[in-house]
Amino acid sequence: MSIRFKLLATDGAARRGWLQTAHGVIQTPVFMPVGTQATVKGLTPDQLRAAGAQIVLGNTYHLALRPGADVIAELGGLHRFMGWDGPILTDSGGFQIYSLAPTRKIDDHAALFRSHIDGKLVELTPERAVAIQENLGSDIAMCLDECPPYGTAPDYLRVAVERTIRWAERCRAAHKRSDQALFAIVQGGTDLELRSRCARELMALDFPGYALGGFSVGETETQMHAALAPTAALLPTDRPRYLMGVGTPRDLLLGIRAGIDMFDCVLPTRNGRNGSAFTKEGEVRLRNACHKRDPRPLESDCPCYVCRHFSRAYLHHLFLAKEMLGPTLLSLHNVAFYCRLMAEARQAIEERRFDDFTAVRLVRWGQSP
Amino acid sequence: MSIRFKLLATDGAARRGWLQTAHGVIQTPVFMPVGTQATVKGLTPDQLRAAGAQIVLGNTYHLALRPGADVIAELGGLHRFMGWDGPILTDSGGFQIYSLAPTRKIDDHAALFRSHIDGKLVELTPERAVAIQENLGSDIAMCLDECPPYGTAPDYLRVAVERTIRWAERCRAAHKRSDQALFAIVQGGTDLELRSRCARELMALDFPGYALGGFSVGETETQMHAALAPTAALLPTDRPRYLMGVGTPRDLLLGIRAGIDMFDCVLPTRNGRNGSAFTKEGEVRLRNACHKRDPRPLESDCPCYVCRHFSRAYLHHLFLAKEMLGPTLLSLHNVAFYCRLMAEARQAIEERRFDDFTAVRLVRWGQSP
Numbered sequence: 001m002s003i004r005f006k007l008l009a010t011d012g013a014a015r016r017g018w019l020q021t022a023h024g025v026i027q028t029p030v031f032m033p034v035g036t037q038a039t040v041k042g043l044t045p046d047q048l049r050a051a052g053a054q055i056v057l058g059n060t061y062h063l064a065l066r067p068g069a070d071v072i073a074e075l076g077g078l079h080r081f082m083g084w085d086g087p088i089l090t091d092s093g094g095f096q097i098y099s100l101a102p103t104r105k106i107d108d109h110a111a112l113f114r115s116h117i118d119g120k121l122v123e124l125t126p127e128r129a130v131a132i133q134e135n136l137g138s139d140i141a142m143c144l145d146e147c148p149p150y151g152t153a154p155d156y157l158r159v160a161v162e163r164t165i166r167w168a169e170r171c172r173a174a175h176k177r178s179d180q181a182l183f184a185i186v187q188g189g190t191d192l193e194l195r196s197r198c199a200r201e202l203m204a205l206d207f208p209g210y211a212l213g214g215f216s217v218g219e220t221e222t223q224m225h226a227a228l229a230p231t232a233a234l235l236p237t238d239r240p241r242y243l244m245g246v247g248t249p250r251d252l253l254l255g256i257r258a259g260i261d262m263f264d265c266v267l268p269t270r271n272g273r274n275g276s277a278f279t280k281e282g283e284v285r286l287r288n289a290c291h292k293r294d295p296r297p298l299e300s301d302c303p304c305y306v307c308r309h310f311s312r313a314y315l316h317h318l319f320l321a322k323e324m325l326g327p328t329l330l331s332l333h334n335v336a337f338y339c340r341l342m343a344e345a346r347q348a349i350e351e352r353r354f355d356d357f358t359a360v361r362l363v364r365w366g367q368s369p
Numbered sequence: 370m371s372i373r374f375k376l377l378a379t380d381g382a383a384r385r386g387w388l389q390t391a392h393g394v395i396q397t398p399v400f401m402p403v404g405t406q407a408t409v410k411g412l413t414p415d416q417l418r419a420a421g422a423q424i425v426l427g428n429t430y431h432l433a434l435r436p437g438a439d440v441i442a443e444l445g446g447l448h449r450f451m452g453w454d455g456p457i458l459t460d461s462g463g464f465q466i467y468s469l470a471p472t473r474k475i476d477d478h479a480a481l482f483r484s485h486i487d488g489k490l491v492e493l494t495p496e497r498a499v500a501i502q503e504n505l506g507s508d509i510a511m512c513l514d515e516c517p518p519y520g521t522a523p524d525y526l527r528v529a530v531e532r533t534i535r536w537a538e539r540c541r542a543a544h545k546r547s548d549q550a551l552f553a554i555v556q557g558g559t560d561l562e563l564r565s566r567c568a569r570e571l572m573a574l575d576f577p578g579y580a581l582g583g584f585s586v587g588e589t590e591t592q593m594h595a596a597l598a599p600t601a602a603l604l605p606t607d608r609p610r611y612l613m614g615v616g617t618p619r620d621l622l623l624g625i626r627a628g629i630d631m632f633d634c635v636l637p638t639r640n641g642r643n644g645s646a647f648t649k650e651g652e653v654r655l656r657n658a659c660h661k662r663d664p665r666p667l668e669s670d671c672p673c674y675v676c677r678h679f680s681r682a683y684l685h686h687l688f689l690a691k692e693m694l695g696p697t698l699l700s701l702h703n704v705a706f707y708c709r710l711m712a713e714a715r716q717a718i719e720e721r722r723f724d725d726f727t728a729v730r731l732v733r734w735g736q737s738p
Contacts, residue, residue: 037686037690042694044694066686067682071662074662075682081682083679292440295444309414313436313450314444314451314452321406321431324693325412325413329413
């Protein structure tokens with residue numbers, strides 16, 4: 001078996017799990033920092049590890065275009081290429097085709113799109129998406145899916161779901177690596193009937209893990225969270241569940257409460273680069289003049305490298321002076337914040353107090369539970 | 370005494386020394402990475418330390434303008450502010466007034482210039498330069514000097530030297546911190562007569578260390594190196610000698626051969642940010658297509674984090690993908706390269722084979738010894 005998953009504890013729908021991969025064990029719920037181009041922006045693998053990252057995500061779309069999956073395979077695979085020896089999950093490229101590629105044509109055979117780098121026409125079939133990810137050598141690969149934005153006409157949404165199911169079947173048939181798990185992606189937008197049908201069909205194909213795709217694609221936060229719990233409940237309890245591309249700290253807690261085990265999002269690194277730090281008291285914008293003489297760390301009890309060594313005043317200075325160390329340090333803290341939030345969530349589930357934990361956090365962030 | 374300096378060995382004019390400061394001991398010859406705005410661009414203090422940095426340089430001109438020496442003092446001094454607990458040297462701002470400030474007026478009283486940040490008029494007197502550096506709390510401070518570019522008329526060069534001497538006298542009188550050493554700066558361009566007069570007058574004031582300023586300001590490399598040895602030879606043997614703002618790996622070896630103990634330069638970090646790595650075989654431009662599939666590290670025997678974990682192919686990819694980790698990693702390697710070159714130079718001096726060591730290196734870099 002490519003992965004092993006054990007449910008260690010539950011608290012309501014929230015789950016505390018243990019996920020073994022070819023490159024090590026992951027404690028769930030887990031947040032996966034995004035390393036789109038074979039690097040979590042600004043951070044070394046050592047810094048990532050120290051920040052508490054257990055697994056990182058790589059983007060098939062970007063890596064296939066540059067430097068090319070063949071180049072990475074020739075250099076020993078993605079782990080060796082990027083110097084990260086822990087688990088890696090690669091997405092399938094389905095989402096990026098919708099969000100990045102300038103022109104595209106999708107039919108049952110393949111997705112055809114223009115590279116956002118050099119404008120070349122690229123064809124991505126389910127088989128090719130699997131082959132690329134086998135070349136990359138990730139621990140968890142994703143089936144190619146079709147991920148239409150929120151507001152897509154119901155008729156087309158149905159077509160996209162059918163195609164996602166057929167493509168999952170083809171991905172499963174094409175997949176060969178025994179040290180890599182292939183997850184299926186449940187689509188269907190906010191249409192629960194469609195989600196349910198998609199989940200059922202994918203479960204009949206018996207994947208080792210399931211993802212929820214097509215969230216955070218334009219729907220409101222309320223719509224997303226209303227759909228999460230019922231969709232997660234459709235999935236088998238003995239397989240890991242991954243909510244793709246989500247989200248804020250609040251989204252993660254509500255996602256865990258809905259029964260999700262895995263998350264990825266660019267927010268901690270993107271907001272970090274833009275001078276915004278996640279803290280227990282909410283987001284702190286380091287460019288604000290109020291930080292100029294503030295000797296306090298971002299968080300007094302945060303064990304990360306940044307909070308142990310630097311004041312808000314120093315971080316403020318780095319951003320005002322446009323020093324690249326500013327984005328690096330805030331990305332580092334934000335990843336550590338996300339990973340620590342997950343560690344605390346895991347403990348709260350074990351101690352069967354996850355709802356309280358969530359409520360206290362949301363109130364502190366000025367959000368309604 | 371603010372510092373202690375011991376000469377441990379010599380080999381020709383090359384010197385192997387030991388320099389104790391308030392924040393630790395420095396083995397010389399030493400290269401000091403430049404942390405202009407209270408950060409060596411892109412590197413954390415931990416990374417700097419791991420790269421072999423013993424002491425870093427801060428720029429008085431930049432720090433006085435932003436965030437202000439008072440702010441840094443209030444936050445516990447420059448060491449604490451930037452999270453570097455090793456020795457720090459601060460320059461006096463003299464060089465930056467010439468190289469950065471848009472308009473300036475210099476008379477015997479002060480240098481008057483416009484801030485390159487907000488255009489405000491700023492007056493820097495010798496007393497103020499000392500006060501700022503005392504506020505910053507560096508281990509080694511520099512006297513305010515006048516540093517005219519190469520090609521300055523002989524008459525004005527004489528005026529600048531006279532002023533530099535008078536200002537050194539005023540700096541010395543103003544300087545109070547017992548845990549900080551104040552170094553004087555010998556000016557005089559490539560005029561050895563003027564250099565000699567400047568050195569003599571400054572030595573009469575008995576400083577704990579002496580710098581050579583006004584090199585690498587437009588003269589040719591040959592002119593600089595021709596002037597170095599005779600100028601260094603003017604200085605007392607029992608005080609450290611610092612060649613300001615120089616230079617390439619070759620410049621450092623020739624500088625050591627001329628009797629210099631300390632160097633600083635932005636080259637390793639600036640060239641690193643631009644995709645150029647220093648290696649035993651010369652500079653390697655990582656953007657070049659020849660690196661696309663190259664599995665080798667930058668240097669096979671380099672113990673730095675970058676060479677232990679990443680291929681040239683990966684670094685090439687990072688620069689092509691415009692990932693900020695590329696500049697960070699190359700800066701890290703380049704600082705490690707400079708520090709290791711100094712460590713090897715120290716050993717070569719101890720073993721009285723420094724000339725051979727230098728010749729072998731220069732030949733490998735395709736340069737004449």
